[in-house]
Amino acid sequence: MSTTISTSWPTPDFDLLASETLPAPSLPLSELFAPRLGDWIGGTATAASVPADYIVAAVLATVGSIIGNARWVSPRRGWAEPPIIWAVTIGAPSAGKSPAIGAVLGPLRTMQMELESACASARAQWTEKAALAKLADEEWKKAARNALQGDASPPKRSTLADPGPEPYARCLFVNDATIEHLAVLLRRQTHSVLAYRDELAGWLQGMTRYANGGTDRPFWLEAYGGGAYSAERMGRPSTLVTRLSVGVLGGIQPDPLKRLLTRGGDEDGLLARFLPFWPDPAPMEALQDAPATAILTKMLRRLMALQPEPNQGDTAPRYVGFDAQALCQLEQFRRDVRAREGEVDGRTQAFLGKFPGMAIRLSLILGFADWAIGDGSEPSEIRGEHFDRAAHFLMTYALPMAKRTYGDAALSDTDRAARALLALIRRRAWRRFSSRDVCRERLRGLSKATSEVNPALSLLEEAGWIRAVPDLRKGSGRRRRDYEVNPMLPMGANHFG
CATH class of the missing domain: 3.40.50 (Rossmann fold)
Structure with a gap:
């Protein structure tokens, strides 16, 4: 890639270089x-x-x-x-x-x-009561059924039929x-x-x-x-x-x-x-x-x-x-x-x-x-x-x-993508690149040219960090979208400072 850089760059927006993650506060x-x-x-x-x-x-x-x-x-x-x-x-x-x-x-x-452990003994006792209660309840139902068939009053349900709430x-x-x-x-x-x-x-x-x-x-x-x-x-x-x-x-x-x-x-x-x-x-x-x-x-x-x-x-x-x-x-x-x-x-x-x-x-x-x-x-x-x-x-x-x-x-999706793109440029030490170079990296949020890469490029252009390079090639083939990078951008680090 060519590294020829034009002159007369504007002062860029350094806020885009600030770390997305703020420092941790001290614990009081x-x-x-x-x-x-x-x-x-x-x-x-x-x-x-x-x-x-x-x-x-x-x-x-x-x-x-x-x-x-x-x-x-x-x-x-x-x-x-x-x-x-x-x-x-x-x-x-x-x-x-x-x-x-x-x-x-x-x-x-x-x-x-x-x-x-403390509840285990109470639960074991309740389990025994529950088993006896089931038998008592079955006997009471049987007696009640026989009484009703003989037109007699059913017996009262035994208190043994109720084991109480399970502990x-x-x-x-x-x-x-x-x-x-x-x-x-x-x-x-x-x-x-x-x-x-x-x-x-x-x-x-x-x-x-x-x-x-x-x-x-x-x-x-x-x-x-x-x-x-x-x-x-x-x-x-x-x-x-x-x-x-x-x-x-x-x-x-x-x-x-x-x-x-x-x-x-x-x-x-x-x-x-x-x-x-x-x-x-x-x-x-x-x-x-x-x-x-x-x-x-x-x-x-x-x-x-x-x-x-x-x-x-x-x-x-x-x-x-x-x-x-x-x-x-x-x-x-x-x-x-x-x-x-x-x-x-x-x-x-x-x-x-x-x-x-x-x-x-x-x-x-x-x-x-x-x-x-x-x-x-x-x-x-x-x-x-x-x-x-x-x-x-x-x-x-x-x-x-x-x-x-x-x-x-x-951050908005575009702001987040622009920051990620700026970090990519610094990691790759690009002084000139194309939108196709960005898409080839297949980064999350920067893989779709129309919906993700193009808005990020536009934001970096507005911020003064990149600018489009005219494609002077002759012919009717597909035009490349190349960009040159502001020489004020420090390379090789993820965040500014």
């Missing part, structure tokens, strides 16, 4: 949690050479689901939120998402096994459950549950797997908000859950996440309910023992002991209000969020709109986490210091993390 670990819990998170992250961010994601989602329907936060009458958190850990397969989450779920699994161990988390299974599970237990998926991409894509066009998304939207839900499927009785509360925790890789964000179909704002955690990779530390999990286990056990309150034959959460300082801070926070809404758009704006609800949820989680690792009395209200920590975390960490996560999705 010491400002978010009490020192004992923060030290455990930091020490566990260092020992495993994983980002502490991933462990924070697991702690918030787990603590929220354990409190669940036992305590809800309510800053004023008419506004109540469950402490349910959906957290997504983002990173490459080697980023350490699974071991970080495993450090938190390990003690939770131990507690789950203890619950099931179940409380379920703390599930790995791969259908919404039907979750509805049945949450119908029989008053507490919420944590849904953990090692890879969230398949879970999100599978929500619309039904041949009749059905979708699981309404179920999950209610599961975030703690609303009532009736799960119905053809040929099966409906299952009503009065307070559907399910925390969600899982991981996803950056490329599948980008595909999910850019394909559309999230008008209901389901993805905006996730707190994203996409830190830079952690440095590899020397081998060392992980801190003991005693502090985490103590916290989870005290939180697990919280119970909802009786309510007209059912149960209901105990609502935790705000003290005066926390209320003032909440009012200011809502004004700050409203002011920021004009600075962002698209998915980031939808995410920002969830901040008031997320802030009061997090303040409940932080307040009860502080209580659970100590020895004091259960909090009767949310204090200003806990709301301040929640608000600070959202504004200084969650918002810039959302901009990092949603950045590529905020």
Whole structure:
């Protein structure tokens, strides 16, 4: 290829050279949690050479689901939120998402096994009663049938024919459950549950797997908000859950996440309910023992002991209000969020709109986490210091993390293709190229000349990075579309700077 470059180039638009992925914000670990819990998170992250961010994601989602329907936060009458958190850990397969989450779920699994072991004896006794009840019921039916045939009054049904409700161990988390299974599970237990998926991409894509066009998304939207839900499927009785509360925790890789964000179909704002955690990779530390999990286990056990309150034959959460300082801070926070809404758009704006609800949820989680690792009395209200920590975390960490996560999705298809084309030119060190050269690369979003490549070329021309070269060849053959590249474009790097 010729590398002859014309002169008199305009000043190009350097914004197109900026990295599509913003830098990761610093995690305010010491400002978010009490020192004992923060030290455990930091020490566990260092020992495993994983980002502490991933462990924070697991702690918030787990603590929220354990409190669940036992305590809800309510800053004023008419506004109540469950402490349910959906957290997504983002990173490459080697980023350490699974071991970080495993450090938190390990003690939770131990507690789950203890619950099931404690329930085993009661279930064995019930199984014996159920077998006797079946025999007693058959005898009663036989006696009733004989009595009716002889015009006599049927006998009363024996109390032995009713074994009572089957005992179940409380379920703390599930790995791969259908919404039907979750509805049945949450119908029989008053507490919420944590849904953990090692890879969230398949879970999100599978929500619309039904041949009749059905979708699981309404179920999950209610599961975030703690609303009532009736799960119905053809040929099966409906299952009503009065307070559907399910925390969600899982991981996803950056490329599948980008595909999910850019394909559309999230008008209901389901993805905006996730707190994203996409830190830079952690440095590899020397081998060392992980801190003991005693502090985490103590916290989870005290939180697990919280119970909802009786309510007209059912149960209901105990609502935790705000003290005066926390209320003032909440009012200011809502004004700050409203002011920021004009600075962002698209998915980031939808995410920002969830901040008031997320802030009061997090303040409940932080307040009860502080209580659970100590020895004091259960909090009767949310204090200003806990709301301040929640608000600070959202504004200084969650918002810039959302901009990092949603950045590529905020671009138009043409803008995204133009940036990809500019990166291709730099990798190939092209000083002159044709549209056919671009198509031969067969890159995603740059393989169709008319609908993808041509708009990207036009945008780069307008931005001053390339310009068309007249085809001076004689003859009636097919004309080439050649372009020369602005000599100000640095070669051999993916991003500027």
